[in-house]
Amino acid sequence: MTNKKLYLIGDPVDHSLSPLLHGAMIAQTGVHYTYEVRRVQPRDLADFVAEAKAGGCAGFNVTMPHKEAILPLLDELSPAAAACGAVNTVCIKNGRAIGYNTDGPGFVDSLRARGLEPEGKTVLLLGTGGAGDAICDALVGAGVKKIFVTNRSVYPAQDLAARYPDKAQFIYFGIFPVRHAMAESDLFINATSLGMAGMKEFSDLGFLRDAPAGVTVYDLVYNPRQTMLLREAEKRGLPTVSGIDLLLYQAARAFKMFTGKDVDMPALFSALEGKLD
Structure with a gap:
């Protein structure tokens, strides 16, 4: 054959x-x-x-x-x-x-495999572009309650949030807006290159201090498998998921x-x- x-x-x-x-x-x-x-x-x-x-x-x-x-x-x-x-x-x-x-459907599959049902949840999404946009689309389709969208470049994040005026809210990529959104969230997603091998790291992870107990921190970066973001989240007792x-x-x-x-x-x-x- x-x-x-x-x-x-x-x-x-x-x-x-x-x-x-x-x-x-x-x-x-x-x-x-x-x-x-x-x-x-x-x-x-x-x-x-x-x-x-x-x-x-x-x-x-x-x-x-x-x-x-x-x-x-x-x-x-x-x-x-x-x-x-x-x-x-x-x-x-x-x-x-x-x-x-397949990024969006695959992301939702990966959540459900861990017993994390997106329906009714509040999400903080950092990063737009191919993967970030696809994941936002899939999460809206899966019935999330709300998605905060932030990005270092303002206009792409505003455009993504504008697709779903009833579900998504743009916030500026600053420590205080991110901290306030984190305090309301069930899931945080890093869809940027921050923390990737050879790329810049997060300059401040203080927003993790405002994370509710049990909020899941999902880093799409898979090289390295254990990023600084995931290490800091685990230190605070938060469940984590790697980009793998x-x-x-x-x-x-x-x-x-x-x-x-x-x-x-x-x-x-x-x-x-x-x-x-």
Whole structure:
């Protein structure tokens, strides 16, 4: 039986964990697929999409810098991808390229797997852009009560909050507005690069002092796995979630779109234990 081809495209792509994740899911489910990394420069993006549609490719994942640039090259967008304006998964069906974004649904999956139901909750979201926007969209769809949206750049946060005037509220990225919002929240999400390896750290984590007992601190950063934000939250006795959870759950969503197969998530976590640090 000929293996169907899956790809990850981006520039650069050498750092990505996607081949490791999808390789583990292929091994677990026994499907006849291969997963390869392709460095695709911006000038070659349209040619790659045409090549993928021509045959032999079941789909591909999309990483930077193509998540937005690929939109006009696709034949169809899922509602989630259209809403957030970014694509991380493309399925090829009958010669048509259909774009999806699995960040939002994968994030909600990761919460529910930990017994955290978003419905009725108040959320403080730090960071906009592809992942932040997708997560905000998914949380509104999951029935959150309220989302405070903040970002270092004001206008993107205002635009995101304006999508959901009945649910979302923009706040300035300052210690006092963030502290006040934190005091009302059930869940704090860092969807920025703060704390990522090689990037800037939080200059002040004092807002954690105002976190209610039991508020969950979710850092989308997965390198390092234990960020300064998560360490400080744990010191205060707050439950934490690392970006590894989103990484695996959004990948599992994409894998099911590609193959039709569900992934045994506890088994996947076990198989990858120690390989993602």
